Amino acid sequence: MLREQIDFQPEHDSELFAAVPAAPAVFLLRGADSSSEPYVSKTANLRRRLQRLLSIPEERTKRLNLRDRVKSIEYTLTGSDFESGFLLYQVLRAAFPKTYSGRLRLRFAPLVKLHLENEYPRASLTTRLGRLSGKNLYYGPFLSRVAAEKFLNDSLDFFKMRRCVEDLNPDPKFSGCVYSEMKMCLAPCFRGCTDDEYRSEVVRVEDFLDSRGESLKRQFAAERDDASTKLEFENAAAIHARLDKLAPVLQQMPEAVRRIDQMRALIVQKCSQPESVALFQVDAGAIAGPLEFPISSPEHTKSQSMEARIQVALCGLPAAEPGGAIGRMEHLAILKRWYYRGSRAGEIFFADANHEFPMRRIVRGIGRVYRGEAPETATLATPGAPVQSKQQEEL
Numbered sequence: 001m002l003r004e005q006i007d008f009q010p011e012h013d014s015e016l017f018a019a020v021p022a023a024p025a026v027f028l029l030r031g032a033d034s035s036s037e038p039y040v041s042k043t044a045n046l047r048r049r050l051q052r053l054l055s056i057p058e059e060r061t062k063r064l065n066l067r068d069r070v071k072s073i074e075y076t077l078t079g080s081d082f083e084s085g086f087l088l089y090q091v092l093r094a095a096f097p098k099t100y101s102g103r104l105r106l107r108f109a110p111l112v113k114l115h116l117e118n119e120y121p122r123a124s125l126t127t128r129l130g131r132l133s134g135k136n137l138y139y140g141p142f143l144s145r146v147a148a149e150k151f152l153n154d155s156l157d158f159f160k161m162r163r164c165v166e167d168l169n170p171d172p173k174f175s176g177c178v179y180s181e182m183k184m185c186l187a188p189c190f191r192g193c194t195d196d197e198y199r200s201e202v203v204r205v206e207d208f209l210d211s212r213g214e215s216l217k218r219q220f221a222a223e224r225d226d227a228s229t230k231l232e233f234e235n236a237a238a239i240h241a242r243l244d245k246l247a248p249v250l251q252q253m254p255e256a257v258r259r260i261d262q263m264r265a266l267i268v269q270k271c272s273q274p275e276s277v278a279l280f281q282v283d284a285g286a287i288a289g290p291l292e293f294p295i296s297s298p299e300h301t302k303s304q305s306m307e308a309r310i311q312v313a314l315c316g317l318p319a320a321e322p323g324g325a326i327g328r329m330e331h332l333a334i335l336k337r338w339y340y341r342g343s344r345a346g347e348i349f350f351a352d353a354n355h356e357f358p359m360r361r362i363v364r365g366i367g368r369v370y371r372g373e374a375p376e377t378a379t380l381a382t383p384g385a386p387v388q389s390k391q392q393e394e395l
Contacts, residue, residue: 001091002028002074010067013054020075022047023272026087027075028095029053029066039066040091042084046075079278080269082338082346083290086280089334101330108329109141109336110148111260114206120168120188121202122161125149129329132261132284139209139259141336151252158216158246159205160186161198210259211353213250220246255350256339260285260332264351266314266362268369277369279313282348285332286320295370306366307359347375 008016008029025046029039043049050073057065078084092100108127115121116135125148130136142148156163162185164177170191180187188198207215220243227236265282272278273292280289293313297304304312322328338344347365351357368375 001076001087001094002026003076005072005074007072008054008070010054013067016073017047017051017055020047020050020073021077023077024079024081024084025075025077026084026091027073028091029070030072030074031069032071036069038095039070040088040095042078042088046077077272079271079273079290080346082267082269082280083272083278085338086287086289086334089330106330106333106337109332110145111138111140111142111332112148112152112209113138114209116202116206118167120162120198122163122165123152123156123205124165125152127329129260129285129325129332131325132328137206137209137259137261140257141332141339142257143254143336143340147252151249154249154252155208155213156205157184158242158249159201159208160184161201161205162186162188164189210262212253212257213246216246217243217250254339256335256348258350262355264355264357265348266351266357267346267348268362268365269346270369270372277366279310279317281314281317281320282331282335283320285328285335286322287331287335288317288320291317293366295366306363310359310362310366344375 006016006019022045024042024044026042027040027046027049031038039053041049053064054067054070055065057063057067076087078087089100089104089106092103096103111126111129112123113126113130114123114137116137125145126138127145129138132138140148142151160183162168163179168189170188172191174190176187176190176192177185179185180189180192186193186198186201188195204215220239224236224239224243227233227239261284263282263285267280267282267287267289269278269280269290271290271292275296276292276294278290279293280287280291282288291313293310297309320331322331338346339348346369349358349362349365365376367373
């Protein structure tokens with residue numbers, strides 16, 4: 001997993017320190033005792049970190065020193081904090097299969113879950129991802145549970161799907177709840193609607209989440225225009241008001257919030273190798289990479305466009321192996337931690353409904369990352385606020 005390995009001999013430490021790059025890396029120190037636990041960490045300067053851990057200890061210091069315990073050093077140079085974090089996760093998971101999650105302090109991402117396996121589907125919040133091949137659908141990742149809850153509640157105000165959590169046994173004698181009294185629920189609990197009517201409403205909610213609100217925007221716009229055509233101006237004004245009310249709700253849905261089983265994205269980061277960038281692909285919430293992508297074309301591919309070169313490179317990227325639902329949740333947690341960071345480095349591009357990447361924007365993004373320029377995305381204004389970017393304006 002780690003590319004470089006060197007033996008550590010205390011009497012030749014100066015030669016080792018001189019040979020090790022002063023660059024960002026993930027490293028692992030192994031002891032002479034094969035049963036002892038390795039020391040795993042990431043650093044912004046590998047040479048300086050090893051000198052601190054393996055040099056002759058100073059007198060009267062409590063600083064950790066492993067000079068007399070380390071037998072070998074393994075490391076991989078990294079080009080970005082995202083790459084370091086993802087590689088550190090992989091190394092820790094392999095070295096400490098029972099405790100790696102606590103060492104990384106991973107917090108699972110909040111998701112919206114659409115319970116389609118229920119006879120009367122509903123939506124709820126969760127941090128647990130089920131089988132993506134099942135009927136239930138998951139949307140995320142959100143910045144926090146508070147942000148996800150506000151988005152879900154505000155969104156459901158435009159629909160009449162139930163919000164109760166119990167498994168229903170419809171009874172006409174049941175009195176209903178406050179949402180049915182306010183005409184905000186079709187009330188399947190006391191057969192206030194037919195099963196087909198309720199299924200139709202659930203489909204509308206699913207379309208809303210799948211299209212990131214575009215389905216409801218199109219519906220409201222069509223109804224408003226139809227009312228205007230019929231000279232029903234008061235009705236048109238009321239529909240337009242609902243359209244205005246919908247806009248701030250959709251702003252609570254950051255670009256990263258997608259239907260998980262259909263999520264496809266490309267992350268561009270700096271690379272440890274010169275004249276290159278590192279590409280990571282996100283497929284259904286699972287991360288694969290890094291893939292080293294040279295900026296300059298090799299001699300035999302100079303006739304290819306940059307877009308074609310990227311597509312060919314992505315075809316050669318091995319598929320992500322998250323290791324089940326827990327692994328996919330951990331990948332989503334890593335993605336969430338990076339995406340919602342205020343000073344995020346690197347760029348991310350999401351595929352459209354046809355699973356096609358915006359290749360021209362990706363080419364421009366690769367250029368910005370390579371030159372070290374600021375990304376398209378601005379920093380978050382407040383916790384739970386959407387990420388505003390030129391990417392969103394172009395969608």
